[in-house]
Amino acid sequence: MKGSVEQGETSKAPLSSGISKGVAILDVILRFVAFIGTLASAIAMGTTKQTLSFFTQFIQFKAQYSDLPTLMFFVVANSIVCAYLILSLPLSIVHIIRSRAKYSRLILIFFDAAMLALVTAGASAAAAIVYLAHKGNVRANWLAICQQFDSFCERISGSLIGSFVAMVLLLLLIILSAIALARR
């Protein structure tokens, strides 16, 4: 608690300190859940493939996530955000003890916002492709591929969930850090 003495403000009540600690603990929990979400998304998408062999045994139709560059971007984006979230966890834990930290919180807000943009970009680009795989587009003559590759489509649709959860959690993490900065 050296930080609090340095800041020259010691008039805060214990209740206020308790709230600050609560915000810091919530930050750690949300960060961990977001980590799980992006990890699950990356793994679920990265292991997706389906082989169809109903025409003949010699001509097989395979579908896997790496056929679509957008889905590869989804996996890469989720992996980067996942790695960032686990690396930022120690800093977030330090904030429980040092609740008046300033520069480390600024750094967290900046990277949280950048990672929010990255995970959103990956998730919504993949969602656009998943939507197309389900519905197709008559005007552009792009046919829906989900009739054939049903389990492939279910898997890529499901793997978006973790990513969108992480998006909402990162949004909450940014506002939590901003509240902690404002409460100093």
Place this chain on the structure above:
Amino acid sequence: MKGSVEQGETSKAPLSSGISKGVAILDVILRFVAFIGTLASAIAMGTTKQTLSFFTQFIQFKAQYSDLPTLMFFVVANSIVCAYLILSLPLSIVHIIRSRAKYSRLILIFFDAAMLALVTAGASAAAAIVYLAHKGNVRANWLAICQQFDSFCERISGSLIGSFVAMVLLLLLIILSAIALARR
């Protein structure tokens, strides 16, 4: 400057106050540029159409942004962010004078982050579709449509720029607000 007296901290140098004012002015400028970016993106995409009549004069091939639901989402997302940015401009201007405002900055950080997510979602979903229109996808049997609809494709590609610029600027706006909160 009533705010500064209320906060009970009057020991800051004039230089420090000047920097706070500079940050607030930069916030207004970046917000305005981001507004222009999203406005330009929404208008450029929203007015995109191309008619081809090279087969016969009776069978015409039309392409417009509303053929692709993802591009409609892009226009809607950019319009919402554009409206938010112009509505938040007065609050941002107030911060030049009241540089110690706390709750209004927290509100700005929250909505800036939400709008960052929205504009990123719109831009990257549209980018995924634009990429597909340019390159197509052999495995999914989706053909590139840009050979036929060249000016349509140029227009939808170009309209992404304003949106991505707004994305970067919103990221900067979040960190500027966080710096202003930390400097109080």
